[in-house]
Each structure stands twice: as C-alpha cells, then as structure tokens.
Amino acid sequence: MTVILVYVDDLVLAGDDIEEINHIKQYLHDLFKIKELGEFTYFLGMEISRGLRGVAICQRKYCLDLLKDYGMLNAKSISTSINYSTHLSKNSSTILASTSEYRKLIRRLLYQTNTRPELCYAVxxxxxxxxxxxxxxFEAALQILRxxxxxxxxxxxxSANTDLLPSGFSDSNWGACPDSQRSIIGYxxxxxxxxxSWKSKKQDTVVTSSCEVAKVHTRRVAGGSREIDNNLLR
Known part of the structure; x- marks a missing residue:
C-alpha cells in the first residue's frame, strides 16, 4: 500500500514497500518533473523525527514563532490551557473594538491542535x-500561549512497539454553554x-438530562467513526 498526501504542489509519499514508492516517484517525475527533497522531516509547520522506538510529530518551530509574534517567549508558563472554573459567555466583559487580531490568534491556535489534542476543548x-x-x-487565548x-x-x-488494537474514550457534560445551554462532547x-483521532464540540441540540447527553454523544461518536467498533467505546 502506498499513500500520497497532496497539499497544493507538495506531495508526501508513505507506504510499506520502498520499491513501490520509488516506482511511483519515478512515474510522477516522468509526468510532472518533480523534485525529491529526501526523507520526510518537515511539512506545513510539522516536524517529524524517526527512531527505533517510533515516530514523533510536533510543531515546535510553529509554536515558538507563535509565542514570539505575541511577545510570550519569556512569559511565565502555566499548567492548564484554560481556567475551567470561569464560564466564558458572549457577555463576558467589554467587546473588543476590532476582532481581527483575536480571529487571527484563534486561527493559528486551531492549527496547533493538529499535534496537541489537549488544546481542543479550550480552542x-x-x-x-x-x-x-x-x-x-482575548486574555483566555493568551493563557493558551502561556x-x-x-x-x-x-x-x-x-510507537513502533505496540499492538494495533483500536480503543476509544468519550465524555460529555450537561448544558455547559451559558449562552445556548448546549452540552460539550469530546472523544x-x-x-x-x-x-x-480526537475532537471537542458543542452539541447541535439542547438536551434535558445528563443521561440524554450520553446517549446522543455515544451515537454520534460511533456514527462518525464507523471503522471503530462501537463495543470499543468505553
């Protein structure tokens, strides 16, 4: 099996047969005159490193550039990405004169969640x-940077030394959004x-009990991930 990941004019090839990968590279070169950049180490802000233990993916440079742009390189770090005791709403404090900088920061943080699942809820x-x-x-967004x-x-x-058995975990709360009274789900x-695979999302409908939240959440998680056996949801 060979997989080709395409982003505009950049391609990444991966597979379980190096001869087949080389054959596809030659075929593509004959068609488009491609330039081979060697082993996959950096792609769209993501850094990839390989070893005997497995493959690691991070966005260190992207993260440091983000911190530098907002003057947070020397900021004091904190242990949580969001203050869970504070319930933010649309009426929290004073509206910003312009939301462009806030939108830009959230957009960049969204990309950071590609390798940082623990940021999904806060972002x-x-x-x-x-x-x-x-x-x-905006202060809450800067807390994520800290x-x-x-x-x-x-x-x-x-990891290269693990079984390939799938497993899943899901959770939800009840009416956590103060503006819509909808529940937040995650898996x-x-x-x-x-x-x-991971996700944090506000439900589309309002439910009347925590039991109903669990039923709706489990059904949607299972339906959105059909390759995972429903019995593996814990």
Missing amino acids: AKLSQFLDCATDKH YLRGAPALGLFF CFYLGTSII
Missing part, C-alpha cells in the same frame, strides 16, 4: 466568540497506545 470554546470577542476572551510556553515541543508519538481514539 473550540474560544472559537465560539469570533464575532463578539471581548477582552476576557500554557504552550511550558512545553513547545510536546506533540504526538506513534479520542487510539491505535494501540497512539492517539489517531
């Missing part, structure tokens, strides 16, 4: 206020010990 929460951002929302300051090179690790799926 998804702040993404709800793009059209009505306040100074409290969290990243503590470990800019943290990322994903795909993550693993292949062995390596996380391969």
Whole structure:
C-alpha cells in the first residue's frame, strides 16, 4: 500500500514497500518533473523525527514563532490551557473594538491542535466568540500561549512497539454553554497506545438530562467513526 498526501504542489509519499514508492516517484517525475527533497522531516509547520522506538510529530518551530509574534517567549508558563472554573459567555466583559487580531490568534491556535489534542476543548470554546470577542476572551487565548510556553515541543508519538488494537474514550457534560445551554462532547481514539483521532464540540441540540447527553454523544461518536467498533467505546 502506498499513500500520497497532496497539499497544493507538495506531495508526501508513505507506504510499506520502498520499491513501490520509488516506482511511483519515478512515474510522477516522468509526468510532472518533480523534485525529491529526501526523507520526510518537515511539512506545513510539522516536524517529524524517526527512531527505533517510533515516530514523533510536533510543531515546535510553529509554536515558538507563535509565542514570539505575541511577545510570550519569556512569559511565565502555566499548567492548564484554560481556567475551567470561569464560564466564558458572549457577555463576558467589554467587546473588543476590532476582532481581527483575536480571529487571527484563534486561527493559528486551531492549527496547533493538529499535534496537541489537549488544546481542543479550550480552542473550540474560544472559537465560539469570533464575532463578539471581548477582552476576557482575548486574555483566555493568551493563557493558551502561556500554557504552550511550558512545553513547545510536546506533540504526538506513534510507537513502533505496540499492538494495533483500536480503543476509544468519550465524555460529555450537561448544558455547559451559558449562552445556548448546549452540552460539550469530546472523544479520542487510539491505535494501540497512539492517539489517531480526537475532537471537542458543542452539541447541535439542547438536551434535558445528563443521561440524554450520553446517549446522543455515544451515537454520534460511533456514527462518525464507523471503522471503530462501537463495543470499543468505553
């Protein structure tokens, strides 16, 4: 099997047969005159390193550039990406005169979640206020930067010494959004010990009990990940 990942005019080839990969590279070169850049180490802000233990993916340079742009390279780091005791809403404090900088920061943080699953809840929460951002929302976004300051090179690790058994975990709360009274759902799926899929999202409908939240959440998680056996949801 050979997989080709395409982004505009950049291609990444991966597979389980090096001879087949070389054959495809030659075929593509004959058609388009491609330039081979060698082993995959950096792509779209993501840094990839290989070893006997497995493959590690992070966005260290992207993270450091983000911290530099917002003057947070020397900021004091914190242990959590968001203050869970504070319930942000559309009416939190004073609305910003311009939301362009807030939108830009959230957009860059969204890309950071490609290798930092633990940021999904905080970034998804702040993404709800793009059209009505306040100074409290911007402060919460800067708190994420302070969290990243503590470990800019943290990322994903795909172990070479693990089984390929899939497993999944899901959770939800009840009416956590103060503006819509909707619940927040979240899930993550693993292949062995390596996380391969994750998400945090506000539900589309309002439910009347925590039991109903669990039923709706489990059904949607299972339906959105059909390759994962429903019995593996824990």
